[in-house]
Amino acid sequence: MWTLYKKELSGFFSSIVGYLAIVVFLVLIGLMLWVFSTPFNVLDDGFSAMDGFFFIAPLLYLFLIPAITMRMFAEEKRGGTMEFLLTKPLGDTAIVFSKFLAGLTLVFISLLPTLVVYFTIYALGDPVGNIDTGSVCGSYIGLLFLGGAFVGIGLFASAITNNQIVAFIVAVVLSVFMYLGFEGIYQMGFLGKADLFIKSLGMRHHYESISRGVIDTRDLIYYLSVIAIAIMATRMVLQSRKWKK
Numbered sequence: 158m159w160t161l162y163k164k165e166l167s168g169f170f171s172s173i174v175g176y177l178a179i180v181v182f183l184v185l186i187g188l189m190l191w192v193f194s195t196p197f198n199v200l201d202d203g204f205s206a207m208d209g210f211f212f213i214a215p216l217l218y219l220f221l222i223p224a225i226t227m228r229m230f231a232e233e234k235r236g237g238t239m240e241f242l243l244t245k246p247l248g249d250t251a252i253v254f255s256k257f258l259a260g261l262t263l264v265f266i267s268l269l270p271t272l273v274v275y276f277t278i279y280a281l282g283d284p285v286g287n288i289d290t291g292s293v294c295g296s297y298i299g300l301l302f303l304g305g306a307f308v309g310i311g312l313f314a315s316a317i318t319n320n321q322i323v324a325f326i327v328a329v330v331l332s333v334f335m336y337l338g339f340e341g342i343y344q345m346g347f348l349g350k351a352d353l354f355i356k357s358l359g360m361r362h363h364y365e366s367i368s369r370g371v372i373d374t375r376d377l378i379y380y381l382s383v384i385a386i387a388i389m390a391t392r393m394v395l396q397s398r399k400w401k402k
Contacts, residue, residue, distance in 0.1 A: 158251040165229070165259035174228070178221050179267045182214075186271065189213055199274075205282035206289065210274055211296040211368055215361070218264075218300075218307055219336060223328030225263055226311025227321045229256045230391075234319035249395045253316075253388050257308055264304035268297065291370035299367030302380040303360060307332050309387025316394040335383070336360045 169175030190199050190209055197209030279288050307328075314328035315321075339359030343352050356362050360383070363376040 158255045161252065161255040162258050165256050166262055169225070169259070169263055174225065175263055178225050178263070179270075182217055182221055182267050183270055185217055186210060186213060186274070190274065199278060199281075205278050205287050207275060207278060207293055207296065210271065211300065214271075214300055215303055215336060215364065218304055219332050220329060222260070222264065222304060222307040223311045223314065223325045223332065226260055226308055226315055226328060227324040228315065229260070229312055230315040230395075231319050231321045231324045235321075249392045250388070253312060253391045253395070257305075257312055257384075257388060260308035260311065261301075261305050264308065265301060268300065268304075289370065292368065293370075295370040295372060296368040298372065299364045299376070302367070302377070303336075303364050306335070306360060306380055306383045306387070309384045309391075310335065313387050313391045313394065316391045336364075 189195050189197050190213075192198075194201060195209075196202075197213055199209065202209070275288070275293055279286055282288055310331045311324075311328040314331065315324040317327070318324050336359065339355050340361050342348070343356035343359070346352055348355060360380075363379045366373055366376050
């Protein structure tokens with residue numbers, strides 16, 4: 158499993174995909190926080206907080222993570238290496254989990270340079286250090302779990318097709334629904350007492366909960382459950398190829 162993990166990770170950085178995803182993420186974050194006149198511009202806002210970053214980052218991940226994961230299985234199928242991979246002395250779960258860890262590692266790497274934003278706002282605070290560090294730490298943890306959930310969804314989308322574009326579109330649609338869809342249904346308010354339950358099914362609800370700086374086990378269990386379901390669903394897709402034979 159470790160060998161496959163390293164192969165996937167090196168595959169990201171041996172091509173332009175991994176670098177491009179990270180650079181696009183960082184450039185867009187930088188422009189919206191420091192250059193463009195947006196509601197998230199730190200200098201215009203006048204408050205030493207990273208709320209803008211933690212609002213923008215999930216929205217960018219909705220598109221960037223599917224762009225990363227779309228090739229993981231779809232390219233294996235298109236290139237004819239999928240059958241060879243399945244003959245390796247690895248279980249389907251190990252194969253899926255290796256690719257998941259590689260995707261999650263890339264998400265983690267993309268977050269590391271954004272610590273510059275934290276230290277910059279920390280230094281610009283009046284007085285210096287006037288920033289809610291606990292909330293920032295919670296938001297980073299929430300963002301990492303959210304990214305992991307998007308990676309899991311992207312893996313599933315890549316496993317059900319051999320077309321990378323289709324995998325990208327399916328992953329984006331599923332991720333947007335899981336992050337914003339339940340929130341939208343809740344805001345319609347036509348389900349009565351069930352509205353709060355519907356809201357709790359959405360990723361955004363649990364992401365915002367973790368971002369308050371208090372780590373609730375219910376939020377962690379939610380994300381771990383979404384990731385586990387996505388991995389199991391992807392594993393079932395791989396096994397279905399054997400059923401057909």
